[in-house]
Amino acid sequence: MASVSSQPQFRYTQPPSKVLHLRNLPWECTEEELIELGKPFGKVVNTKCNVGANRNQAFIEFADLNQAIAMISYYASSSEPAQVRGKTVYLQYSNRQEIVNNKTTADVAGNVLLVTIEGEDARLVSIDVLHLVFSAFGFVHKITTFEKTAGFQALVQFSDTETASSAKNALDGRSIPRYLLPEHVGPCTLRITYSAHTDLSVKFQSHRSRDYTNPYLPVAPSAIDGNGQLTVGLDGKKLEPESNVLLASIENMQYAVTLDVLHMVFSAFGPVQKIAMFDKNGGVQALIQYPDVQTAVVAKEALEGHCIYDGGFCKLHISYSRHTDLSIKVNNDRSRDYTIPNNPVVNSQPSILGQQPVSGMGPTVQYNGATFTPTPEQPAMPQPSAGWGPGVPPMHQSMPMQMHSNPYMPPGTMLPQVAPGMMQSSIQSGMPQPSMLPPPYGSGQMR
DNA sequence: AGCACA
Numbered sequence: 001m002a003s004v005s006s007q008p009q010f011r012y013t014q015p016p017s018k019v020l021h022l023r024n025l026p027w028e029c030t031e032e033e034l035i036e037l038g039k040p041f042g043k044v045v046n047t048k049c050n051v052g053a054n055r056n057q058a059f060i061e062f063a064d065l066n067q068a069i070a071m072i073s074y075y076a077s078s079s080e081p082a083q084v085r086g087k088t089v090y091l092q093y094s095n096r097q098e099i100v101n102n103k104t105t106a107d108v109a110g111n112v113l114l115v116t117i118e119g120e121d122a123r124l125v126s127i128d129v130l131h132l133v134f135s136a137f138g139f140v141h142k143i144t145t146f147e148k149t150a151g152f153q154a155l156v157q158f159s160d161t162e163t164a165s166s167a168k169n170a171l172d173g174r175s176i177p178r179y180l181l182p183e184h185v186g187p188c189t190l191r192i193t194y195s196a197h198t199d200l201s202v203k204f205q206s207h208r209s210r211d212y213t214n215p216y217l218p219v220a221p222s223a224i225d226g227n228g229q230l231t232v233g234l235d236g237k238k239l240e241p242e243s244n245v246l247l248a249s250i251e252n253m254q255y256a257v258t259l260d261v262l263h264m265v266f267s268a269f270g271p272v273q274k275i276a277m278f279d280k281n282g283g284v285q286a287l288i289q290y291p292d293v294q295t296a297v298v299a300k301e302a303l304e305g306h307c308i309y310d311g312g313f314c315k316l317h318i319s320y321s322r323h324t325d326l327s328i329k330v331n332n333d334r335s336r337d338y339t340i341p342n343n344p345v346v347n348s349q350p351s352i353l354g355q356q357p358v359s360g361m362g363p364t365v366q367y368n369g370a371t372f373t374p375t376p377e378q379p380a381m382p383q384p385s386a387g388w389g390p391g392v393p394p395m396h397q398s399m400p401m402q403m404h405s406n407p408y409m410p411p412g413t414m415l416p417q418v419a420p421g422m423m424q425s426s427i428q429s430g431m432p433q434p435s436m437l438p439p440p441y442g443s444g445q446m447r
Numbered sequence: 448a449g450c451a452c453a
Contacts (some may be wrong), residue, residue: 024449048451050451051452057449057450057451096451099451100452100453
């Protein structure tokens with residue numbers, strides 16, 4: 001005890017110990033693999049894997065010090081490094097003399113998982129996202145979330161240990177897919193152990209806990225927002241509070257999506273006040289502001305999962321932003337405040353709409369040249385929104401070969417056919433058809 | 448690629 005605390009954290013050469021410290025292990029290295037690795041040198045009496053911040057370290061404890069020394073000596077002079085599944089692992093004596101209690105209650109398999117969500121924005125992960133993630137392995141009965149010193153944690157209850165185990169094995173150490181997370185949310189990694197619980201007690205459906213086996217469970221008052229609106233669906237959907245500002249991310253962006261394209265698409269549902277585009281995680285995202293929540297809800301419902309272009313290109317993923325009023329500093333090709341008439345455009349050169357910057361842009365698709373025509377659409381709006389001329393011909397024939405072979409062809413492409421009361425003829429004829437080849441960066445990237 | 452956990 002005292003001897004440990006008086007030691008430095010580590011040194012480059014450790015005094016011998018029957019415990020070896022291993023690093024650079026493949027993730028999810030198993031106890032069996034550690035035993036296999038150590039067995040030739042002696043009796044492995046204990047192991048611990050998934051150690052360290054990256055869970056790529058481990059300990060092996062031999063019955064005898066000489067066995068540990070044998071293993072270290074062997075690999076010190078061996079031409080072949082120690083390997084686990086082909087990956088070189090580095091060995092040294094541990095600064096501890098024994099592995100403490102490898103088998104804790106957290107290692108006893110059960111039907112309830114204790115999930116720690118790691119990451120700066122871990123607490124922004126909604127219970128719905130967790131539900132979605134874990135539902136891939138079987139019916140999720142209940143989820144509770146809470147904050148502990150360990151961070152943001154959740155208990156996830158499955159029917160049985162087998163289902164829980166498969167989820168644990170598949171997800172432990174993994175990060176929640178980006179597209180499931182709200183805007184600006186950094187990576188969120190799941191650390192999973194078994195909980196000693198077998199049946200969670202969920203009193204209410206709330207932003208903190210859900211019982212998916214009982215849809216009639218009362219909704220907690222805290223799950224109802226100031227407008228009396230339910231922010232928690234009884235089916236476990238939609239915890240995300242509605243907003244008049246939408247966050248759209250664009251997937252499979254074979255064609256450049258410009259501010260004007262977005263404006264046209266989103267104007268089909270009501271006046272668009274502001275748009276701000278930005279790069280996020282190697283993709284393009286945009287915030288689209290409507291004057292009211294209702295319009296945003298309609299637009300989101302209609303557009304979510306649809307594609308701006310035929311063939312699965314520029315697929316939209318839409319969520320509610322936490323913003324309510326965007327701050328547009330300047331009008332340019334990435335951001336625009338449509339509520340301010342004659343707001344100076346950075347690029348002073350007027351364009352067809354009188355506000356479209358036409359130069360200074362990156363390589364963008366030419367949308368049928370001059371046929372990108374303004375169409376008066378929203379009389380209530382301070383200024384007309386753009387629309388595609390009805391006569392834009394579909395341009396499939398000019399698509400490069402790779403596009404035809406793109407396996408991703410969702411059944412229903414785009415077309416907000418249901419823009420209640422807001423439908424414009426220019427929209428009905430189909431969403432903007434890219435009229436020319438995609439820009440050079442399009443090719444070779446998507447293969 | 449550098450030491451866990453209750």
